[in-house]
Amino acid sequence: MSDLSPNDAHANRVKWESxxxxxGVACLTILDLSKINVGLPSIEESLHGGATxxxxxxxxxxxxFGLALVPSGRxxxxxxxxxMFLIGLTSFTLASLLCAVAPTIEILVIGRILQGVAAGIQMPQVLGLIQQLFQGRERGKAFGLFGAVIGLSTAFGPTLGGLLIAIGGHEDGWRLLFWMNIPLGLIAIWFAWRLLPKKQIHEAGVTSLDVTGILLLGAATxxxxxxxxxxxxxPNDDPKRWFWLIGFVVAGVAFVWWERRYLRIGKSPVVHFGLLRLSSYRNGILIATAYFAAIPAMFLxxxxxxxxxxxLEAVYAGMVSIPFALASAVTSWLGGRLVNTHGRSVVVLGVTLAGLGIGATLPIAAFASEEWMPWLLAAVLTxxxxxxxxxxxPNQTLTLQEVPVTQGxxxxxxxxxGQRVGTAIGVAVASSTFFATLYAEQGLENPVTMYRDAYxxxxxxxxxxLVLALVISLLDLRKRTEPAV
Known part of the structure; x- marks a missing residue:
């Protein structure tokens, strides 16, 4: 028999429905990051797109995605x-429609960028709402379930993408990757309108937006x-592109200066640097950045x-990630329960296992036969x-553990x-290394050897x-296990 009163039971049910x-919406967003990978060869053939x-x-x-996050979260x-959730979700649905009907590669690129903006509008609301809805140990459970669904979305994305391409055909099957978002988006809009809480606690005395800070942070990002x-x-990569990093340094310095000045005159900046003094928050961001630099690049x-x-056909290539998805879902749920008692040690274990699993793909790619390779890769990716x-x-829970709900x-x-910057850098570095190896080894008698070397x-x-993520995790674990002076 439940100890909850009828009112409490109703409130609890509404909370979990929200x-x-x-x-569900976060799942839709993350699926669009991972399912597109298997569609790239089909898009290349259909719209004649190049590497760029x-x-x-x-x-x-x-x-x-990264550019829209902070202003939308604020x-x-x-x-x-x-x-903001409804604005982002509606925009994402409309941008998906543009991608689905794109007649040229240029229109598709524009549609994808608009999708990213929309995803960046809605994702911070997801995290803020979870913090708003749950406290204490219940928040760890909620983030555990959240991580399980995100893990499934990330890893099942390629399989789902491959199935849709098989259904729609190699020439235009990639369009189904975007068409599926339309009905799902409309259903999600209806549920969000009905269920999401209309009231929230606000930071005292804050009504204005730090527009200058947002623009400077956007320029730096x-x-x-x-x-x-x-x-x-x-071979056509322009080396002058690296000059943009000078702009990053200039905009970054200007952003820090402006934010400190803004705080001194009694206003609320877009980023409270005091949050970065929280080691759980700071180290959590660094760990997530390194981890998300690795995993999306690995799937690609x-x-x-x-x-x-x-x-391999797209559907079979995607199925290799299914064991990863299932294992990730189970341990995300379990990790959400263990993090309250074991803290950062859970993350250390996770990064170690991820590094060992992906490290094991190296000898498989180098020496396994072509027939056995997909099966062996699926096994170690488990x-x-x-x-x-x-x-x-667990890292999500620890990162936001000490953050006030009003700044969630x-x-x-x-x-x-941090995650999106990590993803962009990781995908760029790993994929460019992959393609550069292919360009360098063109003409080999056995093309599979060329692809083995690239991988x-x-x-x-x-x-x-992942080794970098492990080092940061160990340093944070050591800090938390040192006796207080």
Whole structure:
């Protein structure tokens, strides 16, 4: 028999219904990051896109996503998370329609960038709403379920994409990747309108938006991500793109100066640097940045290796990630429960398993037969997936553990910016290394050897990124286990 009164039981049911609306929309957003990978060869053939356009379809989404996060998170905190959620979801549905009917590669790139902006509007509201709805141990459980769904979305994306391409045909099946968002988006809009909370606690005395700070942060983020987005590994890459990093430094310094000045005159800046003094928040962002630099890049080059190198159909290439997805879902749920008692050690275990699983793909790619390779990759990626589940939801819980609820949206946004920057850099570095190896080894008698070498070099970078995440996790764990002086 339940100890809850009827009113409490109703409130609890509404709270969890709102949670599942948020998670469903986050799932739709993340699916668009991962399912597109298997569609790239079909898009290349259908719309005659080159390496730059294909890179923009993947990394341009992440770039736009990253740019929209912080201003959207701040607006949600000081105005209405529910309203911003609905704006983002509606925009995402319309941008998906543009992608689905795109007649040229250029229109598709524009549609993907608009999708990224819309995703960047709605994702901070998801994180802010989860913090608003749940407290204490219940928040760990909620983030555990959230991580499980995100893990499933990330890893099942390629499989779902492959099935849709098989249904729609190789020439235009990729359009179904975007058509599926239309009915799902409309259903989500209806549930969001009905269920999401209309009231929220606001930061006292804050009604204005730090527009200058937002523009400077946007300029810094754009200048940092753009040269990586434009990196394809081909011979036509313009070395002048790296000059954008000067803009990143200038805009970054100006942003820090402005934010400190803005705070001194008694106003609320877009980013409270005091949050970065929280080691749980700061280290959590660094760990997530390194992890998300590795995992999306891994899915991309595994898919390219299997489809282009071994000639697997899109649906079979996507199915290799299913064990990763299932293992990740289980350990995300479990990690959300363990994090309250074991803290950062859960994340250390997760990063270690992820590194071992992806590291094990190196000898498989180098020496396994073509027939056995997909099966062996799926097996070791199960270990990586188990690790990934222990990273995402526990790290999310620890990152936001000490953050005030009134700053939940913008705090989650800054953390998400780290993830999107990491994704753009990781995908660019790993995929450009992959393609540069193919360009360098063109003409080999056995083309599979060329793809083996390309995968080995790209995957080595991914393992190095996970080692970096492990080092940060161990340093944070050590800090938390040192006796207080």
């Amino acid at each position: 949670f599942w609306v948020c998670v 356009e294909l890179q923009l379809i993947v990394a341009g989404y992440a770039l736009a 607006l949600g905190d000081i105005r209405s998370r529910r309203r 754009f200048s940092l991500m753009l040269p990586f987005v434009l990196t394809t590994g081909g 080059i595994v898919t390219l290796f299997l489809q282009q190198g071994l000639g 270990v990586a997936g188990a690790g990934g589940g222990f990273v995402i939801s 949206g913008v705090a989650g946004s800054v953390a998400q910016v 080995l070099k790209g995957a080595t970078i991914i393992v190095a990124l």
